Amino acid sequence: MFVRSPSSSRLQATLTLVPVAFVVLSVYVGGVLWAAGISFTRSSMLPNYRFAGLTQYINLFANARWQVSLGNMVLFASIFIPVTLLIGYSMAAMINRGVRGENALRTIYLYPFAMSFIVTGLVWRWLLDPNFGIADVARKLGFENASFDWIVNADMAIFTIIIAAVWHSAGLVMVVLLAGLRGVDDDLWKAIRIEGIPAWKAHLYIIVPSIGTSIATALVLMSLTVVRLFDVVVAMTGGGPGIATDVPAKFIIDHMFERQQVGLASAAATTLLLLVLAVAVPLLILKNHRKGGAR
Amino acid sequence: MTGVHLRNLGIRYGQVEVLKGIDLDIPASEFIVLLGPSGCGKSTLLNAIAGLQDVAEGQILIGGHDMTNVEPKNRGIAMVFQSYALYPRMSVRGNLSFGLKVAKIAKPEIEKRVANVAKMLQIEPLLDRKPAELSGGQRQRVAIGRAVVRDAGVFLFDEPLSNLDAQLRSDLRVEIKRLHQRLKSTMVYVTHDQIEAMTLADRIVVMKDRIIQQQGPPDEIYNRPANTFVARFVGSPAMNFLDGAIGGGHAIIDRQAIPIAAAISAPLSDSRPVIVGIRPEDMTIHTDDSGSGLAVEIDVVEPMGPEKLVWCKQGDIGLSVKAPSSISVMPGDRVRLRLAEEKLHIFDKETGKRI
Numbered sequence: 001m002f003v004r005s006p007s008s009s010r011l012q013a014t015l016t017l018v019p020v021a022f023v024v025l026s027v028y029v030g031g032v033l034w035a036a037g038i039s040f041t042r043s044s045m046l047p048n049y050r051f052a053g054l055t056q057y058i059n060l061f062a063n064a065r066w067q068v069s070l071g072n073m074v075l076f077a078s079i080f081i082p083v084t085l086l087i088g089y090s091m092a093a094m095i096n097r098g099v100r101g102e103n104a105l106r107t108i109y110l111y112p113f114a115m116s117f118i119v120t121g122l123v124w125r126w127l128l129d130p131n132f133g134i135a136d137v138a139r140k141l142g143f144e145n146a147s148f149d150w151i152v153n154a155d156m157a158i159f160t161i162i163i164a165a166v167w168h169s170a171g172l173v174m175v176v177l178l179a180g181l182r183g184v185d186d187d188l189w190k191a192i193r194i195e196g197i198p199a200w201k202a203h204l205y206i207i208v209p210s211i212g213t214s215i216a217t218a219l220v221l222m223s224l225t226v227v228r229l230f231d232v233v234v235a236m237t238g239g240g241p242g243i244a245t246d247v248p249a250k251f252i253i254d255h256m257f258e259r260q261q262v263g264l265a266s267a268a269a270t271t272l273l274l275l276v277l278a279v280a281v282p283l284l285i286l287k288n289h290r291k292g293g294a295r
Numbered sequence: 296m297t298g299v300h301l302r303n304l305g306i307r308y309g310q311v312e313v314l315k316g317i318d319l320d321i322p323a324s325e326f327i328v329l330l331g332p333s334g335c336g337k338s339t340l341l342n343a344i345a346g347l348q349d350v351a352e353g354q355i356l357i358g359g360h361d362m363t364n365v366e367p368k369n370r371g372i373a374m375v376f377q378s379y380a381l382y383p384r385m386s387v388r389g390n391l392s393f394g395l396k397v398a399k400i401a402k403p404e405i406e407k408r409v410a411n412v413a414k415m416l417q418i419e420p421l422l423d424r425k426p427a428e429l430s431g432g433q434r435q436r437v438a439i440g441r442a443v444v445r446d447a448g449v450f451l452f453d454e455p456l457s458n459l460d461a462q463l464r465s466d467l468r469v470e471i472k473r474l475h476q477r478l479k480s481t482m483v484y485v486t487h488d489q490i491e492a493m494t495l496a497d498r499i500v501v502m503k504d505r506i507i508q509q510q511g512p513p514d515e516i517y518n519r520p521a522n523t524f525v526a527r528f529v530g531s532p533a534m535n536f537l538d539g540a541i542g543g544g545h546a547i548i549d550r551q552a553i554p555i556a557a558a559i560s561a562p563l564s565d566s567r568p569v570i571v572g573i574r575p576e577d578m579t580i581h582t583d584d585s586g587s588g589l590a591v592e593i594d595v596v597e598p599m600g601p602e603k604l605v606w607c608k609q610g611d612i613g614l615s616v617k618a619p620s621s622i623s624v625m626p627g628d629r630v631r632l633r634l635a636e637e638k639l640h641i642f643d644k645e646t647g648k649r650i
Contacts, residue, residue, distance in 0.1 A: 187380035187453075190347050195394030195445070196368025205393070209384035 032273065039266035047262055056267035065243050066268060069251040072158050076165070076247070077226040084166050084222055085215070088173025093203065095174070096181040106178075110171040117168065121235025124164035125151065154244035157237050161245055164232055169225055173218045180214025181207070212286075220283055227276050248272050297358035297371060297448030297481050298323040299344060304353035306339055313339050314505050317353070323448075326475050326482045330492040331502035332528070337485045338453055340502070344483060345451050346370050358448055368398075370449075373442035377454040379434040381426040387413075387437050388422045391444050412440045415477070416470070432463040439474070452484040456491060468494060489529045493517065501525045519640075523647040526572050526640060532604065532615040534640065535578075537571045537589075546571045546639065549609065551589060556637035562650060563641065569650065572640035576617040580605060580624060581631045588631035593624050607632065 042052045060066050091109055095102055112120065127133045130149040138146035150156035184207060192202045208215065230249035233239055239246040248268060256265035304317040314336045321327050329337040342348035344355060346367035355363045362370045382390050388409060395405045413419045416436050426434055435455060442450055452471070456464045472495055475482055486492055492499050493513045500510040501524075509521035520526035526534045537548045541563045545552040548571060555563075563569070581588055591607035591614060598620060605616045605624060616632060624630060641650045 185378050185380060187376035187378045188382075190342075190345070190374065191376060191380040191382075191441075193347060193367045194345060194372065194374045195397065196366065197394065197397050201397060205385070206382045210382075212384075 035266045036270045039270045043263035045260035056263045060267045068243050069246045069248045079162050081222045084169050087170040091174040092178040109174050112168045113172045117231040118235045120168045121232040125236045128160050154241045157245045176218045180211030300356040302354040305351045307351040324479045326497045328492040328496035328499050329485045335502040336505045337502050341485045371447050372449045373445040373447035374451040375438050375442050375455045377457050379438040386423050408444050412444045416440045431459050450482045523642050534572045534574050535614045539571045541567045554636045568644040570642040573634050575615040577635040577638035578616045578632045580618050588633040593626050593628040
């Protein structure tokens with residue numbers, strides 16, 4: 001019999017991974033580096049390589065539309081992440097207690113996530129339309145003065161996007177956290193009951209800390225949603241009214257492909273990347289630390 | 296002091312009857328062990344006492360009060376679990392004190408109790424560590440500490456030693472026994488390990504198939520098992536069983552008459568088919584050819600240090616015998632076994648019940 005030596009199986013593994021590694025290095029890493037490089041040039045419609053120092057970055061941060069975009073992203077993240085986490089956790093905790101019709105509920109909760117963000121955006125645009133949506137239904141039911149115009153109100157439109165995004169993502173967060181809750185030892189719940197620890201204290205001080213890995217995963221997923229926030233905005237408000245709901249990803253796409261300011265778009269993209277790394281790296285370190293440290 | 300009394304307790308999962316008609320009296324300060332194979336209902340019974348399991352019928356009295364529908368925290372119980380169930384991100388001190396804080400006990404009192412318990416269980420150096428930094432034995436010590444600190448009248452143990460290796464298991468067994476001697480609380484201890492049951496219990500309750508098979512002090516369970524199940528389950532290696540019949544005050548096994556002590560044979564009628572049980576330590580091996588005893592062939596010899604465990608074949612039936620380590624027998628040898636006539640256990644062939 002031919003016995004495979006460890007070194008030959010390692011060679012095989014290496015060879016198998018080469019195409020993927022090539023794609024990752026050339027397309028992703030290469031693309032990122034190229035864009036970062038372009039952000040230091042005068043590129044406008046087409047890339048060129050005339051060095052411009054930090055000009056594009058200075059222009060970027062002086063740009064009112066970018067400021068609004070960045071502000072919107074921060075506002076979005078600071079509401080979307082905690083609210084989604086709270087709703088997702090509550091749903092997971094409820095299902096984990098063994099309610100009737102668990103499978104049906106799980107499907108219903110996860111269902112929004114099966115929809116693309118574009119569809120989600122369109123659905124919510126119609127639902128929140130001041131003339132034809134829920135407000136209209138309410139009026140027809142007899143609430144004559146019902147009006148809900150957030151989606152066309154420059155100050156409130158961003159919150160309608162948050163509502164749609166929470167609706168879309170809460171189910172996914174629930175699934176991730178439910179997997180974590182399922183891993184919690186039954187005996188731990190029994191110990192909590194014996195000691196008479198109230199539910200909220202048990203969740204806050206005992207259960208949540210023991211599913212740290214799942215929570216970190218959910219946080220990473222939600223952070224990604226924040227950063228790539230684009231399609232739901234396009235579908236719901238198109239960034240409007242005016243630029244009231246503009247977000248960085250939309251800013252980048254618009255400047256890259258429509259406004260023909262490749263250098264500015266690249267500077268924005270690079271800034272966004274740095275922001276992502278600033279958030280994601282500590283989370284990933286925390287997650288790996290927990291995995292290695294516990295048990 | 297707090298006794299526990301179960302009256303006609305029944306538990307159902309949907310339509311499935313898990314426990315039925317359980318009556319059990321546990322006097323205050325008694326150490327009682329519920330012993331049985333997995334699925335016999337012993338853990339369910341413990342959970343019912345704890346209030347973690349809904350009861351379909353019957354009554355649970357703790358300290359004379361009807362606790363059947365009372366929340367676990369108000370039953371005056373403490374519990375120790377197989378998987379320790381420590382609060383993972385809290386220090387040992389946090390684990391010991393969290394329940395007391397929630398119960399709004401004064402801070403100096405909490406500190407006093409934690410210090411006492413930590414001293415008693417020798418976990419003082421661990422107080423500021425997290426459970427993840429402790430070994431299995433240390434974790435279970437902390438879990439026991441968390442139970443003791445509650446100052447409850449009744450302790451419930453759910454297979455607390457099953458996740459530990461052999462050495463730690465026997466160390467903690469002694470620890471738990473010492474704890475009982477010191478606290479004099481009522482303790483209900485669930486295990487499938489007959490050695491734990493024998494060593495710890497004031498009284499053993501053997502369960503199988505959702506009902507209590509026998510209850511009594513360990514030596515009674517060991518020396519007068521009520522049926523073949525109890526006889527086989529308690530003792531290591533297990534009791535040997537031989538099919539036979541009764542004839543003239545003897546047990547006739549494989550056409551050989553084995554004498555039975557008069558006290559045992561008195562109620563037996565002739566030619567009744569029976570199962571004869573004999574423990575490994577109640578037989579002796581004889582290599583001489585005097586002709587008395589059960590003819591067997593040596594199969595395997597296991598030296599155990601102070602003694603040898605000799606496995607014999609009698610037809611297709613295997614028998615284990617504990618012999619002094621000085622004995623010299625080899626696999627394949629033909630020998631005779633003499634059965635101590637006052638140590639025979641006679642069971643009904645049909646029902647398996649002791650006669």
